Amino acid sequence: MNFQQQQQLQQQRLFGSLVSAKDLKTALGSVKILDGSWHMPNTNRDPYQEFLQKRIAGSQFFGIDTIKDTSTDLPHMLPSPEKFSTAVGKMGIDENDHVVVYDTAGVFSACRVYWTFKVFGHQSISVLNGGLPAWEDIAGPIETNTTPAPVEPKTYKVPTIDRSLVRDYQAVLENARNIQNGAQNGAQVLDARPYARFTGEAPEPREGLSSGHMPGSISVPFNEVIQDGKLLDENKLREVFEAKGVDISKDIITSCGSGITASILYLALERIGARHLAVYDGSWTEYAGMQDSIIVKKQ
Structure with missing residues (x-):
């Protein structure tokens, strides 16, 4: 195993399936952070607009209702491997990155994003326990009322679905x-x-x-x-x-x-x-x- 592979393996194992706000704060810059917030349609809440108003610094938005299978009327069914890899690659993520996903409720829709990554074979994925509220409780850095800074896209290898x-x-x-x-x-x-x-x-x-x-x-x-x-x-x-x-x-x-x-x-x-x-x-x-x-x- 060469040095680069060792680095990738170490990065992939930064956290288990759950990470505390405190531990995430110490790892900023070493992980990719996604806001996976979603709300029931009858709440009349727009998770993307809320993301623009307030988010963990450096995070990207994973749209559960946009990164999906659009060939069915069923809500947010799993996307194709090609759609998943294209969307995630545009967020500056590849298959070697450790991803942490959170939501504004605490532990809610972030779990859906977690499972989606697992289905596509991405094991280096964690959920922020307590979500955005827990992050604010420890005074983690927040960005507000701005469009996220552009990220450099990566090539995410088209995965296979773990059926x-x-x-x-x-x-x-x-x-x-x-x-x-x-x-x-x-x-x-x-x-x-x-x-x-x-x-x-x-x-x-x-x-x-x-x-x-x-x-x-x-x-x-x-x-x-x-x-x-x-x-x-x-x-x-x-x-x-x-x-x-x-x-x-x-x-x-x-x-x-x-x-x-x-x-x-x-x-x-x-x-x-x-x-x-x-x-x-x-x-x-x-x-x-x-x-x-x-x-x-x-x-």
Whole structure:
């Protein structure tokens, strides 16, 4: 291994999947920082405009609703490898960079960006625990009311998709049918939506969608793995999932409304050792919109 390769390897291992604001502050200049903020459509908030108004110094904006598959009406589905590599390369990032992603909520949509990078084989990716609020709490450098300085583009090698981290509609439908028919070896589907939407007692925020859940799925509302805007520590995370009856040694698929908060559960489970783990990209928006889907509601 030559000196350059050693440097790259060291850079790739700067942090694990979570990084504190304090540790990120000491590493400024050695990592690439992305704002991965996203908000539900009914909030009438524009994350890019908020990024222009206030952001971590030197950060770039990763648009979850723009770096996506535009050939479908489903929201923010994974982009093609070519679209991902082009977009990230324009941000001055290549496959050897360590990337830290944050959002304005604390730990929320940044997890979706984290999972996206992992799907495309980029292992050197971390989420800022506590996000922008935690950064401001330690007086980290902020840029306000300015357009970000231009960055020198890089060539990001077109990656291949790690299909083991993604599930599609046919996979979850088959799993649901098997569970409904009494199969005991199906994947555990963990649903990150609020419990009342899981039971069918509350409506979905997207008009026309039925609430409810897939047969055999387990309700794990995403806010149960977060406290004060930060992901719980590993011991508390284990307690949450054990209390739900989740076996982290078996296959797990995380789902939610549109693949955002499912990625929070993905990160949480990854941190406590789950290895047979995937996100249902289309999540409930796709599933409930299909005519042959099987939907269960609380009686």
